[in-house]
Amino acid sequence: MFVSIMWGFMSETRSKIRLFVRSNLATDGICELTPDHAHYLYNVMRQREGAQVGLFNGRDGEWRAEIISINKNRCSLAVIVQTAPQGIPPDLWLLFAPIKKTRTDFIVEKAAELGCSRIRPIFTRNTNSERLRIDRLQAHAIEAAEQCGETSIAQVDPPMKLRDVFEGWNVDRRLMFCDESRDAPPAQVALRNADHGSWAILIGPEGGFSQAEAEQIRSLPFVQPVTLGPRVLRADTAAVSAITLWQAFLGDWL
Structure with missing residues (x-):
């Protein structure tokens, strides 16, 4: 009823x-x-x-x-x-390593539905998919907005190599690094008292980040490493889980 x-x-x-x-x-x-x-x-x-x-x-x-x-x-x-009226989404980006075609489509679609303003594929050492059609991924983001009642469109960026992502990074944008090594606090603990504002979420490839990549990411002053619970999650599941947690604590679900 x-x-x-x-x-x-x-x-x-x-x-x-x-x-x-x-x-x-x-x-x-x-x-x-x-x-x-x-x-x-x-x-x-x-x-x-x-x-x-x-x-x-x-x-x-x-x-x-x-x-x-x-x-x-x-x-x-x-x-x-x-x-x-025109809606303004949270200032949240999703950075993710592309995976198999349908699952990459899923990540883009769900990131758009869940309120990310920008979606950026990144190539890491263990990325196993390097052929991307950004126009097709952008179309998925548009379809997601049509379906979920959103008035803004998540922007899908051309892919970048991980080593280039942080050149010129605005240090005021915090980065939630989903660390599969589990040497980090649970996301809900880290986000509970975190500052609102500009954020990005980083999800790794199916094979995980290399040790050198992980160490480089953790060394950055704007990075907040987190874990996503006791289970090993697929990349697409991790993306949805991370965005959901961020929205629950810092986003427009409040």
């Missing part, structure tokens, strides 16, 4: 179908969708003239728009009213 009541309330203000667009959004504006979006609305969702859709662009909040013309390749919408 609670879910039904809540959904009934939300459906009066925000549309059930949400799409990310590049266009500026404002009252009485017209938005032309891409052929892919037109196909999705017309052939997949069976939407026709008069149907209402939620639009957001990562800048102007979310807007309700009405379809004024549609076919399998084109769709025009009239922008009606703003239904949610």
